[in-house]
Structures are given as C-alpha cells and as structure tokens.
Amino acid sequence: MSEKNNEKVSEAQIAVHWKEEGYFEPPKEFIAQANIKDDKVLKRFSMENFPDCYKEYADMLDWYKPYTKILDSSNPPFFKWFIGGKLNASYNCIDRHLPKYKNKTALHFVPEPENEPIQHITYQELYVRVNEMAALLRDFCGLKAGDTVTLHMPMIPELPITMLACARLGIIHSQVFSGFSGKACADRIVDGKSKVLITADSYYRGGGLLDHKEKADIACDGALKEGQKVDKVLIWQRYPGKYSAKTPLVKGRDFIVNDLLKDYKRARVEPEQLPADATLFIMYSSGTTGKPKGAQHSIGGYMSYVTGTSKYIQDIHPEDVYWCMADIGWITGHSYIVYGPLALAASSVIYEGLPTHPDPGRPWRIAEELDVNIFHTSPTAIRALRRVGPDEPAKYDYFFKHMTTVGEPIEPEVWRWYYNVVGKKKAVIVDTWWQTETGGFLCSTLPAVHKMKPGSAGPGVPGIYPIIYDDEGNILPAGSGKAGNICIQNPWPGLMMTIWGDDERYVQVYYQRYNKDPKSKDWHDWPYFCNDGAVQAADGYYRILGRIDDVINVAGHRLGTKELESAALMVSEVGEAAVVPVADPIKGKVPHIFVSLKPGVKASAELEKKVTDTLASEIGPIAKPAKVWIVSDMPKTRSGKIMRRVLAAIANKQDTGDITTLANPQVVEEIKNMA
Ligand code: WT7
Numbered sequence: 001m002s003e004k005n006n007e008k009v010s011e012a013q014i015a016v017h018w019k020e021e022g023y024f025e026p027p028k029e030f031i032a033q034a035n036i037k038d039d040k041v042l043k044r045f046s047m048e049n050f051p052d053c054y055k056e057y058a059d060m061l062d063w064y065k066p067y068t069k070i071l072d073s074s075n076p077p078f079f080k081w082f083i084g085g086k087l088n089a090s091y092n093c094i095d096r097h098l099p100k101y102k103n104k105t106a107l108h109f110v111p112e113p114e115n116e117p118i119q120h121i122t123y124q125e126l127y128v129r130v131n132e133m134a135a136l137l138r139d140f141c142g143l144k145a146g147d148t149v150t151l152h153m154p155m156i157p158e159l160p161i162t163m164l165a166c167a168r169l170g171i172i173h174s175q176v177f178s179g180f181s182g183k184a185c186a187d188r189i190v191d192g193k194s195k196v197l198i199t200a201d202s203y204y205r206g207g208g209l210l211d212h213k214e215k216a217d218i219a220c221d222g223a224l225k226e227g228q229k230v231d232k233v234l235i236w237q238r239y240p241g242k243y244s245a246k247t248p249l250v251k252g253r254d255f256i257v258n259d260l261l262k263d264y265k266r267a268r269v270e271p272e273q274l275p276a277d278a279t280l281f282i283m284y285s286s287g288t289t290g291k292p293k294g295a296q297h298s299i300g301g302y303m304s305y306v307t308g309t310s311k312y313i314q315d316i317h318p319e320d321v322y323w324c325m326a327d328i329g330w331i332t333g334h335s336y337i338v339y340g341p342l343a344l345a346a347s348s349v350i351y352e353g354l355p356t357h358p359d360p361g362r363p364w365r366i367a368e369e370l371d372v373n374i375f376h377t378s379p380t381a382i383r384a385l386r387r388v389g390p391d392e393p394a395k396y397d398y399f400f401k402h403m404t405t406v407g408e409p410i411e412p413e414v415w416r417w418y419y420n421v422v423g424k425k426k427a428v429i430v431d432t433w434w435q436t437e438t439g440g441f442l443c444s445t446l447p448a449v450h451k452m453k454p455g456s457a458g459p460g461v462p463g464i465y466p467i468i469y470d471d472e473g474n475i476l477p478a479g480s481g482k483a484g485n486i487c488i489q490n491p492w493p494g495l496m497m498t499i500w501g502d503d504e505r506y507v508q509v510y511y512q513r514y515n516k517d518p519k520s521k522d523w524h525d526w527p528y529f530c531n532d533g534a535v536q537a538a539d540g541y542y543r544i545l546g547r548i549d550d551v552i553n554v555a556g557h558r559l560g561t562k563e564l565e566s567a568a569l570m571v572s573e574v575g576e577a578a579v580v581p582v583a584d585p586i587k588g589k590v591p592h593i594f595v596s597l598k599p600g601v602k603a604s605a606e607l608e609k610k611v612t613d614t615l616a617s618e619i620g621p622i623a624k625p626a627k628v629w630i631v632s633d634m635p636k637t638r639s640g641k642i643m644r645r646v647l648a649a650i651a652n653k654q655d656t657g658d659i660t661t662l663a664n665p666q667v668v669e670e671i672k673n674m675a
Contacts, residue, residue: 019618020537021412023451024419026428030401034448036312041446045462047490053463054081054493057308058300061343062096063087064273067300071491073523077511078498079491080277081301088271089280089303090168093342094130095271097123101318105347108321108370109157112204112353114362118370121157123345126164128266133165135267136260141196141232145170145272148282150194152185152219154178154203154212155352158236158257159328160338162198167280167299170272174282174294177329178203179638181661182218184292188284189223189230191294191500198257200236201245206354209238213245213254220253234260276300282500283331285436293509294500295331295437298493302439303339305494309440310340313430313461314374315402315447323349323367324376324404330639331436332406335494336376340440355381360389364396375422376404379414380640386417387575387598393422400427402447406434408641409544411566415454433457433544435530437510439494442466442530443542455566456541465489467527468536469514479538483545483560486534487514487527495528533560552581552589554622559591561644564625567618568593571610573601576634580648582626590626592651594671596633603630627651631671636663650675 045053051071067085102124109119137143153159166173174192176185199216220230233254240258280299284292310316326332341348433443445458460466468476468484476484499506513529533545545560552559561579568577575598581589608628615623635643649656659665
C-alpha cells in the first residue's frame, strides 16, 4: 500500500495505456431488420423500472402458471425470480413451436469428416427424439425432477437432445466438456452426486475418431474412490447401430442408448410443470485451480434471460441460421447454442470438430453451404483462423449480418480482421462480456443502436448496471483512465442462484469484497463482484482487462497483460502473444512475452527486436519485455485459452504442475527445452 512520500497507488489501479479506438457504425441493412431498432429499450430497462423491466423477457416464454412476484430479494445475495410461476424449458424450446415450425430445422449437425452428410433435424424430429429419451431416463433409469445426472458428451446432436430430455422431467443436468479428462469428470460426478453418467462412444476431433468411452471408465473409478457410485452409464453411439470405441462395455453398468431407445418408440412424456426457481442445470466454471465451482442456474430466471438476450443482442429471428462455434460443454453453448436460440425457434448449427480441419477454409464453407447469417466465436478461434488462413474468407460466398466475439478481450488488430475479412465490412459485431456464473451477457453494444469500438465490450446490456470500484471501494467514474474491479450493482434473472452445495463460497467469492453489511436485506448492498479488471471510457463503454490477477507490477507500474499482448499483435508477423510476469530482484516483476508466428514466418533476432520496440513505442519503455520467446505454439486448454500459468512457470524456472488436461501438452516440453 501507500508509502509516506510516494504517490498512493491502489491495488486496483492498473495503468491504462490502451489507445482510444475509433467507432464503427452498424450497417443500415442490419438496423432495418433488427429486433431492437432504437434506444427506447434502454428507457424500459432503466434503473427506475428495475426489477419490473425483466417481465419483458419472461413474457417471451410460455408459462403454465403466471408468476406472482418478479424478484424476491428478501434474502440477499440469494435472489429468486418470477416467484409462483411454473414452466418447462423443453416445452419452451420445442413443443410450443410445433404448430408453426414443425418442419423447420432446429439443429443442423455438421460432422467433422467433410464427406459425411450434414444432418438437418426438424423441430418435429427433435420433439420425437427428446420425448423418447425422456421416457428412457424416467422408466429405465428411474430419474425424476430434482435428481442430478452428469453428461460427458461431445458436440453431437444427442447432447442437446439429452439436455432437453432432462429439462422435460426437471432432471438437473451437469454437462462436462468432452475434452476434459476422465478425472475431471469424476470430480464433477462426485460434486454433483450423480448416479447416472451419459456419454458417447466416440467423436471426431482433428481428423481422428477418438475413443471417448475410455474416459467413462476412469470417471466411474475415480468417483467411486471418492465415495460416489455410478449405477448406470448410458452410451450414445456416434454411428447409430455400431459401437465405435475400443474400450469394452462393463456388464450391468454400461448400456447403449441407441439399443434401449427401441423400447421407447413413439413414447410421449408430458413436460413437468416446474417452479421458476427450480434448478435447470449445473455448469462448472472453467477456473483451472481449486475445487470446481458449480454455478447453479434456475429454470425461470435463466430461460427468460437467455431468451431475451438472444433476441436483443444476438438479434435472432426464427428465419435465421445461427452458428455459435463454441462447445455446448461451456456456458456459451448452453445459453447461446441450445436454450436461447431454440426458445426463439431459430435453426442452430452444431459443428463437431476443429474449425481449422481439414483446412482453415472449413468454417466459411459451412457458412456458405448452410447460409449461416449469424456467427458467434471467440478471439482464440479468430486468432487461429487469422494466423493460418488470413485470406480464406474472401474465397467463399456467404453473408453474415451479425457476428459475436466472446470469452476474452479481443485485440483491436484482431477485431479489425474479424470485421474487414470475416464480416466483409457488412456484419455488425458484438463483443459480449459475461461469465459461467452470470448465465448470459453483461456488457455488449446493442447491435443496431450503439456504435462499435474495437477492444471494448460496450455498456451494460439492458437492465445491467456495472460499476467499477478501486480496492478501497471508491467508485472510479467513466473517463477516469483508471482501471479497477468491475461489479454489477443489481441482480438479474440470469445470475446463478448459488454455487452448488456451497452457499458460503458463493457469498465469499462473489460478494464479500464489496458488501459493507453482511446482515443487510437490501439488494443495493450486494454488488456482484465479477473478479475481472476493467476500465470505463468517457463514452461509458467498458473495456475488460481480464481476471484481476492478470496484472504485472513492474517497479510499481501496473501493466495489464492484455494490453501488452495487444500491442505485440500489431507486429504483422505475430499470430498470437502471451505475456507473463517473471520475478526480478530489482523491479519486482518484469514481463516476458511469448509469441507464435504466422505460417511461413521464420524466427529471428530482428523479429524479437521488432516485438520489443513495438511494446516500447506503443506502451512505453516500462513495458519492454525482459525476454521474447518465439514459440511454435502456445500451450492451450481444450477450450482454447492460452495457459499463461504454464508459460509463467517455465519462465520462472518453476514446476509447470499438471498439464495433462491441455490440448497440446507436447508444446510444453518443447518450450521448456528453450529455457
Ligand atoms: C471470463 C469468464 C462468457 C462465456 C465464455 C467464458 C473473460 C469473457 C469476455 C469479453 C473480455 C471476457 C472474463 C470473464 N471474458 N468474455 N468479451 N471480453 N473478457 O466464460 O469461462 O466463465 O470465463 O472470461 O475474464 O470473467 P467463463
């Protein structure tokens, strides 16, 4: 903290060196067709109208029984929405669309092998398959409302079918990302106390058919060691009628879903009429350390919020072909591949494999073939596609009206490639900032209303009131040039109800820091602490700097790692960049920068110097990296996040810890050998 004669530098006060970027206008053609064409919505969702404004989202759903109270905030921070109301998520995503849209495609499934035909599943077919699966879950597994079941399924249509079958009965699903190990799945089975695991025999990723069933055995063994016995493992076949894994079935425990379903032909299961505050699913946050935190999401609040934001921010109409390239194993996929788009009767694309397989033109061929007009992906995927196929989009004839970026801050340089090359200067872009815990978007521009600004998420979305505090709890106003900790002042329907089985942790991680009175029954005293650093420009737009620990303190000067990386990407040869803090006896910490190069570019001392000079000129001499590491690739999680922790361990000559869940552990060895 402060020294007597030194200028006081608060912990949250991160030096901000980003340059202000210019604005981009939303295209006129987009505005003409948008669901929200003007800013009246902001008035409707103003703080004076809170919480009643959220009725607008709840009214987008069908309710069996209307709610009597919009928000019950009598026991903060445990908020309950749409109290007294009853509904069913599966009914809202399927049944209610049948009169008008039964022959319309609900899901387009694109297998990774390009010679396999795309499957187009209509709303009627989805209805049939979800009913039959629900009957199986009820009658064969004996599952009922309030039970939990763990899913460890890849990107195949049977994943949303299984989720919606669970939702039909009120069974709480907990889907674990398929790229996660059997051990990670075991931890989540134990935490969720599931007796049933639903998985698949195999799936394609990067050109090979992976044996996925072997992870189920590891998961069940691991769970048993922790005292949780899995009674039944249900296995979907990637090729119905053919078992395509090498790992044998365990007798009495493992069952092939495709065989069992024959007994449930034409079964119909009435959707359960469930209370709004019953649990729809658990989703574990993607944190890489500590015990996984299961964000527990409600039916009524969550469904209202993802439906409303899909309509207003994603601008989904029933006519749209919408492709979110995320994995359904993450919250993005739950909210913005499955529940939001299907509640709006859109056609949602599910792609099985790697975006760059067999070549970086693949996404644009899919877009061309299916006439995708809304596209949604992450900066990681955009960087990868830019790195290996910068000129590919121009070769294909597709038209995006709307594009999303989500998951991490996007460097303005990468944003501009997305806009100019992928969007062909015709698509509006939304940079949506949110979290597993928040159910849906927190900050984004309204696509037809606000101007876009590269690198900035934008203002709070309708009904969300962010605020930035410094470490002492002082408000940092817009335009202060100072970064702090971003919080949301008010609760909203998409917010998780709690951390599964750990109310105390929910309070401690997300509220304790800025709650002044733990006894207060007034929601105003319970701002939600996002654990992200952010800065608000004079125009009110928020720029998210990432997790608050992604900050390097160089001789008392606080640098956001993201801004250094962003500057490095201005060097045209650089494909990806990652900055980590390295201990230094004099300066405390110094930055090391890891860069991977675009294809065909060779590493050289000149290039290292170019990166160093660019950081110095863009940010200042203080940002000069002590070392530039030119690497062949970055160590990444299966969801594509660069593992800065691993790079930092190598640069600091420490143990890298467990790297088995990485997508490419071999890169770690290679980088270690450079040290
Ligand atoms: C963390 C949440 C939200 C769904 C996918 C990730 C970072 C997310 C942005 C964005 C800058 C972003 C934040 C956040 N983040 N979106 N548009 N700009 N940073 O969900 O795995 O729960 O991660 O991702 O640090 O806290 P998640």
